[in-house]
Amino acid sequence: MKHQLLLGDEAIAQAALDAGISGVYAYPGTPSTEITEYIQMKSAKESADVACRWSANEKTAMEAALGMSYAGKRALCCMKHVGMNVAADAFINAGMTGVRGGLVIVAADDPSMHSSQNEQDSRFYGDFAFVPILEPANQQEAYDITRYAFDLSEKYHTPVLIRITTRLAHSRAGVHRQTAHPQNAMSLPTDSSDFILLPALARKRYKQILALQDQLEKESEGSDFNSYTDGSDKTLGIIASGIGYNYLMENYPNGAPYPIVKISQYPLPKNDIARLVKACQAILVIEEGYPFIEKQLRGLLNMSGTIHGRLDGTLPREGELNPDLIAHAIRKPVVSGSEVPEIVTSRPPALCQGCGHRDMYDALTEMVRRYPNHRVFGDIGCYTLGALPPFRAIHSCVDMGASITMAKGAADAGVWPSVAVIGDSTFTHSGITGLLDCVNASSNVTIVISDNETTGMTGGQDSAATGKIEAIVAGIGVDPAHIRVFEPLKKNMEQMKQIIDEELNYNGVSVLIPRRECIQTLKRKKK
């Protein structure tokens, strides 16, 4: 078979299909979105029987994936790194229950925060949940590792975490496929207490999981994805994980003089690392993200000898790695081209011309500025760009759904007007429960659900909220007289401003729903 050019994300998706998944469960989030989109595209084309509708959030996705695994079938669950926070309850307890059908979770980390609010490293979640972690270095390995992950999951009845970072997720290279595995037949557990984590049962289960760790470490020691390559110069030994290994090898096209341990499977292969530490005078750790390996190696007392990496400044403490940072760490010369001319200025992202969020912000900012103590709590989506000029409209951006609940807390503290701006998809992801809190406490808040009928920032995926927002809001108990729907257009500016002012001055929960389709999805439909 000729090799195919695939993004790292697409290689994982193709491998999951070839591994015989019966479902993919996910909420869109950069840089993970293309995994699910690829499976949706392929399933539609080949009429494959794979459940692949977007989930409302990462927690519902993880639980649905666990349910499919419970029924004996293979499931994939994908998210960006901060999605792991949302899914954490389900993820960690899936580590406790164990699995039946292969259950593979992909967490796509975003070091350097290209499209995220932090650069948390998902490997800590794997460690926290006693779940084995796989970290592919390149697109072919992303394919091979995903195929292996399902087998590993079924062999040890554990979820498996695949951790990738932005650069691999969004970089394309040739990938060879292997023979496809058929989907598993449905089957149910014979022991009905298997998935019941009542304390007495959970304590028993926990002992089994702790005992499993030695076996998982042996798997890592023998893994095809980890390796020890000897070198003649023992002044330095290098440990390189995931995509960090590529940046290292870019500097040694004809092979490195130093011994190298490549790591793409965890728990860490202790024997390989011990051998390297014993043989070499100093160790350099190259890893994308937090100093996860480096910290374990140092331990509290730093008794493994001289260790270089992100913690001693050999590599920067934060941000994405690249071949030049590695060259610097191994003292290879870097010959840069000419400097960036001073006239080159930054070109930040902006709301599209003609976007409904723009008209919403024009009306909202004009009205709230009449009240000097107003605060507008923002959320995660295209409309977060309302923080930038010319709008400077929002005062916070923290996590999915935080606009509504922060507005509530601030209102409780006496802030007025206390306004939340949240998108339709973010509202159904994590805003509904917060709105219920507001209604139950009769909080004095004005909530703007800026509805563009899509999940915009990630490229226009279906929104779980479409066509349902008024019913949800009314169902939660917002007074229908204070659920105000309007079309954000320049020509409606006076009407919008009037509605906004009325609801700012209503002492209770109001929900404003400016609704106009995303101009990007509209353009695509017209083509």
Added chain:
Amino acid sequence: MKTDIILAGVGGQGILSIAAVLGEAAVNNSLYLKQAEVHGMSQRGGDVQSNLRLSSDPIASDLIPLGKADLIISLEPMEALRYLPWLSSKGTIVTNSAPFINIESYPSLDELDREYSKIPNKVILDAEKIAKESTGTVRTANMVILGAASSFIDLPYESLQDAIRHIFSRKGEEIIQMNLKAMEAGRSFAAASQA
């Protein structure tokens, strides 16, 4: 053989279509390829780039090291300059001359000219104008730029033509011919300006 290319532009200008044509041509010539793209937030009118590496040998890094790029292909003149630290001393810039101004602090055209006068190897062309003249629409401007860059890339020109035929096959013969014509017009412009 090895060609390291930085594709530059503003979100929405179509650098990924250029990358798709080069990628298809590379696969058909049994070359190794790595192409790092930018998705997500930056696509909203911000600066975007793609690192594209072609080689007859396996490629390790998805990112091009500083000073190692052979070519910067840009759909926007200021955006090309952003990547000068990556351009090798022998490297070439092929760029559209038409500025895309969506920021207040955009430099003056004189300032841009002064910077370009310092760059030894370059092809600067008004891609929209050439696209309009050769195909009747500015939408093929990215293929004009690709054509202008084609002689600096170690791929047979016929492979690029085949790649266009394949990639635009679903859009019909008319669109294929338009894109082929646009690429040809860009290639002729570059040949004339280098002569």
